[in-house]
Amino acid sequence: MAAGRSLARWPLAALLLAACGGGGGWASASNVLMILTTPTPSHHIWSSPLVEALAARGHNLTVLSPTPLKPPRANVTDIVIEGSLEYTDADTDYHALTQISTLEWIRTTMEWYANSCNYSLSTKGVRQLFDYPDDFRFDLIVIEGSGGECLLGFVEKFGRPPVVAINGFGNPQWLNWNVGNPDHPAYVSHSQLTLRWPFSFTDKLKNVLMYLATLYHYYVEFLPANDRMLHTYFAGAVASRAAPVAETLANVSVVLVNAHHSLDGARPFVPALVPIAGIHIKQPKPLPKDLQQFLDGAPEGAVYFSLGSLVRSDRLGAQQRDALVGAFAALPRGVRVLWKWESDAPPPGLPPNVRVGKWLPQSDILAHPNVRAFISHAGMLSSHESTWRGVPIVAIPLIVDQYLNAARLQGLGVAEKLDYATLSKESVLAALTKVLGDPSYRERMRELSAVFRERPRPPLETAVFWIEHVLRHRGAPRMRAPTADMAWYELMLLDVAAFVLLVVAAVVAVIVLCARGVRRKIGGGKKKTE
Structure with missing residues (x-):
């Protein structure tokens, strides 16, 4: 009876696949489970093109995420993690976040990932997957490499299929450690530091301390916490057989990361770690008529302002809001500003050259030829879109990786960076005047854009290729670096x-002992002669 109730909850596509022997009856199609649980809109802006591309290739997808695919597709079964985005979008004090120390951000980030994963486990959406029979099989599991760790029990539940990890949050240290990718603090900046090569001695010291702190939080606190969650929610035989989270992560076939050397700097990559920055960027669509007319009417250039999908402009501090409004009012009359503002009521004192909108098609706006500057939080996706479109940035970083992104962009000569806590009309106006008035910012950004765009194949095609490579070969053990299985001291x-030191010490000890013996013998012979 219980089995019948479970079967009744199966999505239609899953039943069809079961009837076809778990996906084998589909021509050139595979049965793929995608676990995309990070509760922020930007992560799903980044990953949804991958879902669409795999579906277009004929694969049957079961997608666990906070946001269903739009428009829906016949071969995509969406399982929604209800309330996930609202769970994250609490009243956040962004000013307080800017005061958190770098070391504290490591612990805060790990706690946020663990808490959001724990929330997912308690939802109706995840319980739908629990209701699948244990003998149901997926050909592949695609899971987010940061924040989905407690859900790795589904690897055991569904017969240990190969796993591909994806990560829209750049290329943090732990993903490199999991696949044995060289991640040396002598030349690779920690993902939450703003170090630029070449490193000074102080930089290297800070970097080593951050690496050690991350090692502690990840292996001593974070992974054991995920193991506990896994064994709490995955009942019975699945929980008893499931490998520790660290072991499952170490056997991931391929990790697809939102990174590219043009922005992140050159560093080694083992075959199992594949950079795919820009997978979400598409050909620009025509703008709505009102936005097109507004930007067309900016003969001296337009400025686009957005703090991304997580940070709300209408929750900025009064000091920061007034600084921005004052700076926009002081711009030359021919310069217009398009501002993503999430409230119905506009900011007080908004000048006539500024237009606000609750939601704006950011990438399409950045493609407009009159957009000459982008005031941004320097989030990963925004930085990539601005680089792809060739638009210089005025960066106001607030949290996590945004500081590193802003520092890198400034170091490349394509951005000016402002401090959120001390934001003023004068500082905003000076940065905008510099970026708008100095053509070198736009020239350097166009050069950077050309390098960022030029790939052997488009980034989305690269991601799909490696996922299908893992499907074709039922894993990718040959791409696995031996360093992933080595102890740190090895x-x-x-x-x-x-x-070597022991051998040298032994040789030195023998030489010293022999010398003493010879000396004693010589000394004894002299006494006898006398």
Whole structure:
């Protein structure tokens, strides 16, 4: 009876696949589970093109996420994690967030990932997956590499299919460690530091301390917390057989990361770690008529202002809001500003050259030839879109990786960076005047854009290729670096160094003992002769 109730809850596509032997009856199609649980809109802006591309290739997808695919597709079964975005979008004090120390951000980030994963486990959406029979099989699981760790129990539940991890949040340290990718603090900046090469001694010291703190929080606190959640929610035989989260992560076939050397700097990549920055960027669509006319009527250039999908402009502090309004009013008469403002009531004192909108097609706006500057929080997706479209940035970083993104863009000469806490009319106006008036910012951004765009194949095609590679070969063990299985002391050759030191010490000890013996013998012979 219980089995019958579970079957009744199966999505139609899943039943069809079961009838076809778990997906084998589909021509050139596979049965793929995508676990995309990060409760922020930007992550799903980034991953939804991948869902669309895999569906267009004929694969049958079961997608667990906070946002269903729009428009829906016949071969995509959406399982919605209800209330997930609202869980994250609490009344956030962004000014307080800017005061958090870098070391504290590591702990805060790990706690946020763990808490959001725990929330997902308690939802009706995830319980739908729990109701699938344990003998149901997926050919592949695609899961977010940061924030989905507690859901890795589904790997055991569905017969240990190969796993591909994706990460829209750049390329944090732990993803590199999981696949054995070289991640040396001597030349790779921690993902939450704003270091630029070449590193000074102080930079390297800070970097090492951050790496050590991250190692502690990730392996001592974060992963064990995910193991506890997994064993709490995955009952019975699945929980008892499930491998520790760290072990499952170490056996991920491929990790697709939102990174590219043009912005992140050159560094080693093992075959299992594939950069795919820009997968969400599409050909620009025509703008709505009112927006097109507004931007067309900016002969001296237009400025686009948005703080992304997570940070709301209408929750800025009064000081910061008034600074922005004052700076926009002081711009030359021919410069217009398009501002993403989430409230019905506009900001007080809004000048006539500024237009606000609750939602604006950001990437399409940045493609308009009159847009000469982008005031941004320097989030990952916004930075990539601005670079792709060739628009210089005035960065106001607020949280996590935004500080590093802003520092990198400024170091490349395509951005000016402002401090949120000390934002003033004068500082905003000076940065805008510099970016709008100095053509070198736009020239350098166009050069950077050309490098960022130029790939052997488009980033979305790259992502689809490697996912299908894993499907075709039922995993990708040959792409796995041996460093992923080595202990830290083996990786640093400390065992070899210890052996060499031991041999050297033994040789020196023998030489010293022999010398003493010879000396005693010579000394004894002299006494006898006398």
